Amino acid sequence: MVKIYIDPGHGGTDPGAIGNGLKEKDVTLAIATRVRNILVNEYSNATVRMSRTGDQTVSLSQRTNDANAWGAAFYLSIHINAGGGNGYEDYIHSNLSDSSTTAQLRNTIHSEIVKLIDMPNRGKKKADFHVLRETRMHAMLTENGFIDYASNASLMKTSAWLDKAARGHVNGLEKALGLQKTSSPPPSGSTLYRVVAGSFTSRANADQRVAELQAKGFDSFIDIYTQGGVTYYRVIAGSFADKSNADKQVADLKAAGFDAFIITVSS
Ligand SMILES: [Zn+2]
Numbered sequence: 001m002v003k004i005y006i007d008p009g010h011g012g013t014d015p016g017a018i019g020n021g022l023k024e025k026d027v028t029l030a031i032a033t034r035v036r037n038i039l040v041n042e043y044s045n046a047t048v049r050m051s052r053t054g055d056q057t058v059s060l061s062q063r064t065n066d067a068n069a070w071g072a073a074f075y076l077s078i079h080i081n082a083g084g085g086n087g088y089e090d091y092i093h094s095n096l097s098d099s100s101t102t103a104q105l106r107n108t109i110h111s112e113i114v115k116l117i118d119m120p121n122r123g124k125k126k127a128d129f130h131v132l133r134e135t136r137m138h139a140m141l142t143e144n145g146f147i148d149y150a151s152n153a154s155l156m157k158t159s160a161w162l163d164k165a166a167r168g169h170v171n172g173l174e175k176a177l178g179l180q181k182t183s184s185p186p187p188s189g190s191t192l193y194r195v196v197a198g199s200f201t202s203r204a205n206a207d208q209r210v211a212e213l214q215a216k217g218f219d220s221f222i223d224i225y226t227q228g229g230v231t232y233y234r235v236i237a238g239s240f241a242d243k244s245n246a247d248k249q250v251a252d253l254k255a256a257g258f259d260a261f262i263i264t265v266s267s
Pocket of ligand 1: 009010017079081
């Protein structure tokens with residue numbers, strides 16, 4: 001399994017950059033959550049850990065210590081730029097040579113992101129950022145447009161662009177790290193068995209459950225849906241084409257002390 005650490009920039013009391021009615025912390029989380037969901041749902045050899053899954057305050061040291069302790073193979077920090085500019089750019093640490101493995105991985109990821117990001121390409125850069133310097137694994141930081149530039153910000157307000165930005169990151173990770181697509185993707189019109197490990201009307205409670213699951217080694221993500229005017233935060237701990245695999249996941253979750261049940265969705 002390839003351990004990928006996804007770091008949505010800022011959060012909690014630190015909004016990051018602000019502009020055009022947007023806060024950087026919300027946009028970074030929206031992209032990062034999509035990256036995580038795609039990796040968990042579509043790849044068989046990727047394990048994901050996130051520095052935050054909700055609007056929590058997490059220091060830079062907490063982020064890099066967590067990734068180092070987990071033993072991540074790759075650290076991907078997702079940010080939004082500000083300060084007068086237009087477009088996408090990314091960073092590796094300033095001490096790294098252009099022939100380093102990290103630089104080669106970044107080249108691959110960069111070219112996949114710029115194919116989908118729908119913004120000018122400002123290039124491949126280097127900087128002495130904390131998350132690039134204090135991580136022991138390959139690390140890269142992406143700056144996905146300028147929140148204070150109207151046309152960039154208007155893209156950030158659409159889920160279509162957030163999806164494309166996330167897909168660009170995932171396509172890059174796939175090529176750079178040799179990620180394998182789940183062997184038999186379900187044909188369209190077929191049934192998927194999703195394992196629900198908790199359904200909450202409070203986002204904070206759902207975040208708490210994701211953290212508890214992560215502590216016991218279960219990857220999960222939050223699926224938001226509305227029924228009868230009520231918004232539910234459903235914690236999804238796996239999606240399977242084969243019901244017996246979903247049954248096994250439910251059994252594993254119950255053995256670890258979590259309630260879990262299966263819902264079917266058509267793909
Ligand atoms: Zn930032």
